[in-house]
Amino acid sequence: MTQSPAPLPPPELRRRLREAASLTQAQVAERVGVARETVRAWESGRTTPRGRRREAYAKLLASLTKADMVTNTQEAAPAPQVTVRPDKKPDPVGAGPAPTPTPSTPVTAAVPVPSPGTTPTARTPAQAFDALYAFCAPALVRQAYLLCGxxxxxxxxxxxxxxxxxxxxxxxxxxRDPAGWVRATAYEYALSxxxxxxxxxRHPEPPPADAADRVLLDVLLTLPTPYRRTLLLYDGVGLDLPETAAETEASTPATANRLLHAREAVAARLPELASPAALHRRLAEVASAERLRAPEPTAVRAGSEHRARFWTRAAIAFTVAIIGATALTVRTAPTRYEPAVPPGETVQGIPPRSAPGTLSDAERDLRAKLRSGIQHGPQRLTPLAE
Known part of the structure; x- marks a missing residue:
């Protein structure tokens, strides 16, 4: 009798379960015993596992599903809490809290992922936003630090x-990807x-305390902005090449060239980071070394609403000013046509008026004589009898 293959969830749910457990594709590949590209193909639906690999992959997804269901049952908060323990390999850049937790400390991440076979609870927009913020904000702060320094x-x-x-x-x-939407917006603002x-x-910030971290951050900041962003998305966050190209708004060949040139520039100054795995580990270490904390989600929502109110009031005030200026113009504008003043015309036969020039010596003497003669009044004229 032929044994039926182990059931697997849909491809779009496989990635959500992995992200809910804070696992990378490399970690899943290590547990199943395959390459990272194979796990990526399974999650995208391009290929389907078979044989023992299918059984191992199905068992892993079942354990992740069971952990998610237990957490959803125990937690009364709207956002389910999925608790896993970190593996030996580093997580994506910024995925863990700073500083890097010890193996005895669980890493908790709130992920809005519905469990298979259960009905997702209704959430308010604020609760859904807080869940997305708790999952993405700590990692995004560290990634943005690597981008801008x-x-x-x-x-x-x-x-x-x-x-x-x-x-x-x-x-x-x-x-389709709210975390990617927020990540792209944060990257654009950080690289403005x-x-x-x-x-x-205008003034530089204090560099990291560790000398090796300072060198790596200096190398990253000397890269062109598109190269730096491509390197962080591919080797830091763990996106594949088409997703990196889509987020950086470039073609796939151009993204591949940027990635190769960025790796060559980093390897030229730091030969020990020529391996992508070593570069990934060092990026995660540098990002986790800084104690960067994001503000509370309630403060972010309050700030967003405050900015929205401010710009709404500014738009209303600007509109009122335009309406007032238009009304004043209509009120003071003339109601009938007033012809313009015609330009002057030259009259023939009349010499133009000339401006007075400088006085000659004779005219100056005459002016002096006249002024001296009338100081005591004009002379009287006495009529003579004939």
């Missing part, structure tokens, strides 16, 4: 990105060239 700017970038996400929450909530004109960002 400034701690305060990294926190500000993540805060502005989530404020914009809260303003457009109906759009972000139905997005206009920050150099702000007084608070």
């Amino acid at each position: 400034r701690r305060e700017l990294a926190r500000e970038s993540v805060e502005r990105a989530f404020q914009l996400a809260w303003q457009r929450w109906p759009e972000v909530a139905v997005d 060239p206009w920050h150099r004109f702000r007084p608070r960002y």
Whole structure:
């Protein structure tokens, strides 16, 4: 009798279960005994596991599903808590809290992922936003720090990105990848060239305390902006090449060339990081070494609402000013046509008036004589009798 293959969840749910457990594709590949590209193909649905690999993969997904269901049952909070223990390999850059936890400390991440076979609980928009923020914000702050090299700017970038996400929450909530939407917005804000004109960002920040971290961060900041972003997304976050190309708005060949040139530039100054695995580990270590904390989600939502109210009032005031200026113009404008003053015409036969010139010597003498003769009044004229 032929044994039926082990059941597997849909491809789109496999990735969600892995992310809910804070596992990378490399960690799943190590547990199943395959390459990382194979796990990526399984999650995308391009291929299907067979034989013993299918059984091992199905068993792993079943354990992740069971852990998620137990957590959803025990937790009364709207956002389910999935607790796993970190493996020996490093997680994606910024995935863990700073500092890096010890093996005896669980890593907890709130992920809005429904469990198979259970009905997801209804959440308010604020609860869904808080769950997304708790899952993405700590990692995004550390990734933004590797991009810009400034701690305060990294926190500000993540805060502005989530404020914009809260303003457009109906759009972000139905997005295929809300975390990617927020990540792209935070990266764009962190890499904006206009920050150099702000007084608070004109002076360099103190470098990391460790000398090796300072060298690596200096190498990253010397890379061109597209190369730095591509390197962080592919070797740091763990996206594949098409996803990296889509997020950086470039073609796949151009993204591959940027990645190769960025790796060559890093390996030229740090030969020990020529291996992608070593580079991934060092990026995670540098990101986790800095104690970067994101603000509370309630403060982010309050700030977003405050900015929305401010710009709404500014738009209303600007509209009222335009209406007032238009009304004043209509009130003071002439009601009938007034012809313009015609230009002057030259009259023939009349010499033009000339301006008085300088006086001659004779005229100066005459003027002096006249002024001296009339000081005591004019002379009397006496009529003579004939």
